[in-house]
């Protein structure tokens with residue numbers, strides 16, 4: 001049986017595509033960008049049609065089934081089916097391309113934006129450059145009282161913070177997976193170990209809404225804790241963050 005030319009051309013193109021895919025995906029393990037495959041296939045399709053339409057008869061034979069489909073009165077049913085299916089397939093193709101993906105667009109976001117020099121916290125204008133944790137001096141001055149304060153901070157943390165930042169302070173709380181940006185991992189050397197206590201006080205008190213523009217576009221889910229905690233509780237929870245992780249807050253004095 002002779003294979004019709006149109007089918008031959010389609011088979012050649014499909015065969016080349018399968019071979020390319022094998023080379024790209026299996027042999028080269030996706031090393032080559034997919035756009036290159038599209039480009040190769042464009043040349044293959046163009047080449048195949050050039051070969052198949054090299055002679056007048058060849059060209060006529062190639063388009064004969066298409067002509068028949070459109071013109072032959074006996075092919076009316078199949079023509080109607082094709083004329084419905086093709087636009088539907090094209091429509092679906094366009095629709096699926098236009099569907100928004102679930103992946104976040106790549107946008108740079110500053111994790112530690114520069115803090116303002118002063119901020120309104122608990123209804124007062126606070127100078128963040130000179131602000132210090134009022135309890136820090138007890139660390140060496142009165143270790144017993146300091147330990148109590150840390151424990152009180154731990155209670156604040158477990159009640160309020162672990163849902164997002166995790167009970168091990170590693171950013172793996174039960175809510176964490178659903179959030180973008182992710183709650184920060186305080187164990188990581190890149191978070192509180194780099195920061196001053198005044199910075200934490202500002203961030204915890206004013207939360208996501210207190211962030212300056214360069215920390216957008218993603219709206220941080222970090223709550224505005226000055227609405228729910230006292231000033232005292234925030235300073236204590238900061239003691240706990242450093243105590244649990246073993247990090248030292250950054251300070252102006254040389255160590």
Ligand code: HEC
Nearest residue numbers: 160161164181182183184191192200203208220221222237
């Ligand atoms: C609803 C989830 C959620 C809860 C609850 C939550 N946080 Fe956050 N927190 C975040 C997210 C998300 C970020 C990261 C985005 C950002 O910086 O705002 C963050 C960031 C922070 C930062 C900034 C750290 C840095 O390196 O810049 C601190 C400090 C912090 N949280 C402390 C706390 C404390 C203390 C509590 C409890 C009183 C708490 N968070 C409760 C979601 C949460």
